[in-house]
Amino acid sequence: MTVSNVLNDHPHVKSSTRAKVVKAMEELDYRVNHAARNLRSGRTFTIGLAVAEFDRPYWGQFAARVIEEAAAHNLRVLVEQTGRSKENEISALALSRNRMYDGLILSTVGLSASDANMLRVDYPIVILGERIFSGPVDHVAMANVEGAEAATAHLIERGCRRIAAVMGPMGADPDASSLRFAGYQQALAAAGIDTDPALHITINEWTLKGGHEAVSRLVGSGVQFDGLFCATDTVALGALRALHEAKLRVPEDVKVIGFDNLTEGQYSTPTLSTVNPDSAEMARMAVKLLVQRISGGSAKREPTEFVSSVRIVERESTAAL
């Protein structure tokens, strides 16, 4: 017990006793057993982070920030890859219920509004994504509609009139794709430009490959376009490559804008204009909200929704001619 008091900086331990304990711990190479501590204290000092795929620059950068923020709160991060399947997202929730971690930051792609009741759980949880769930859950979201609208408006302002949108599949629930697509349409409507379904491209993966293939197909189809709003920077970088292969010049023939403000876009040729959603702030807020829930205890507060601000970053791919 005295050892435990020393370990936990209990106030009433004589310094001579403390010294003796510390000395003995060193001699014996003593290490606390976390399993025992977790069992007794009911806390694990570990939070979960469940995202679809780890090997995407966006999520990698996001995870790095979450790990840093968590470390600042003395929390470790356990990583789950859900691979954008509903089952895995539910299983991440179940793990959390198993008390493997004190709380969970969950990025939802597979779960839909009809699964909202899955989230009615009594342990700390923060959802990354749109506020499609009515449960008493904190959310950290992007201003998808506003960002997409600003991006599209930026293309229009630069003179584009036939702007293609490269988006992911859109479900019945509002997901990032449909919200960004809505922003795109709002901007077109505000400028009085007709939308042309031939310019709406759906890809399955928000990857370099996805962007490349989609734009190659678009070019091959013969449909004319002078602007490209891509779902993410990664998609846009794949698109840039496809345009280069098609001998279309950016920004002279086609202007391109992405979404996410990845570092990669600062060094591509041409450099990539984008929407900066301030994901560092999102990571900080997600951890902060989770920590509040974890330590909050009785002081329950209403579920919060944090929406990160967006800002257009102009680079070469949308430069004025």
Added chain:
Amino acid sequence: MTVSNVLNDHPHVKSSTRAKVVKAMEELDYRVNHAARNLRSGRTFTIGLAVAEFDRPYWGQFAARVIEEAAAHNLRVLVEQTGRSKENEISALALSRNRMYDGLILSTVGLSASDANMLRVDYPIVILGERIFSGPVDHVAMANVEGAEAATAHLIERGCRRIAAVMGPMGADPDASSLRFAGYQQALAAAGIDTDPALHITINEWTLKGGHEAVSRLVGSGVQFDGLFCATDTVALGALRALHEAKLRVPEDVKVIGFDNLTEGQYSTPTLSTVNPDSAEMARMAVKLLVQRISGGSAKREPTEFVSSVRIVERESTAAL
């Protein structure tokens, strides 16, 4: 106890009993408490992965593969970011000693040969990096020298004679930088080309920014060069941008090759030639070795060193004219 038997698929449980238990578990919404299980069983079914930075494409892709492989063995992955500091690498080791996880995959950059005794630990551990430690520890490494030699030889074969090397700082111990640099020099020597110290560039960070700044400086210095061997693909992508800004054409004026075979290099302009170290295989092997150590128990085997094979991937940045 019967519940425990059901949970663990103990062979002698009557199916009617099992059914009753399962029913009761559902009614009560029972969840196992991992802390208790860990305490009693002495296992956590979690492994640690400690790498320098998570928000680098190479490590992000590597981590994703480790997570997948671990999942196949019913293991979860706890991620540590060491930020390439010695203290954090040691602290990752300490956590492992705390039995927070069953084993640890540790990428060393800060630890040097003089710290080898830190690795003389009695729990499962796999080191990513060069075999600079003599302790009884499994290693998973890249064929850095061979890869660098092949890359440089490829540039020579394509006609380059003044090849610059963009490497990281080299310590006294063999690290990735010094090994790749050694390979570079071997290739030059084999071709009878003199080395010119003006062509040896050191950068602090293996990042886009690092590569961009270094090559901008090189171009600004007026030193002539017709080939560029970069420490990593990320560095090379930064270099490509710097060359573009300097109006140097790739591959006409300068040929460029990287190391890692990141997906990004397939979609850059121009696409990037590289050394493929098969890091998927490395991830698979690291988990496999660790699992062997964890479950091996008495059947101790000698420390293994796995060196992944390397293969040159030719793309536009080193295309013959």
Added chain:
DNA sequence: CTTAGAATATTTATCGATACAAGACTTATG
């Protein structure tokens, strides 16, 4: 109908840290 032997179920002790409470020791004060 017995009874060996297997199949199934249950009891007990335990992993190691810590909450809680009680005990021991100090010091201050009248």
Added chain:
DNA sequence: CATAAGTCTTGTATCGATAAATATTCTAAG
């Protein structure tokens, strides 16, 4: 010197799953 109030130390029970041993039920052969 007695007592209170504080400071420091230690006993005991407990978190929940499970290893090991023990107890019970079942099956099949004689």
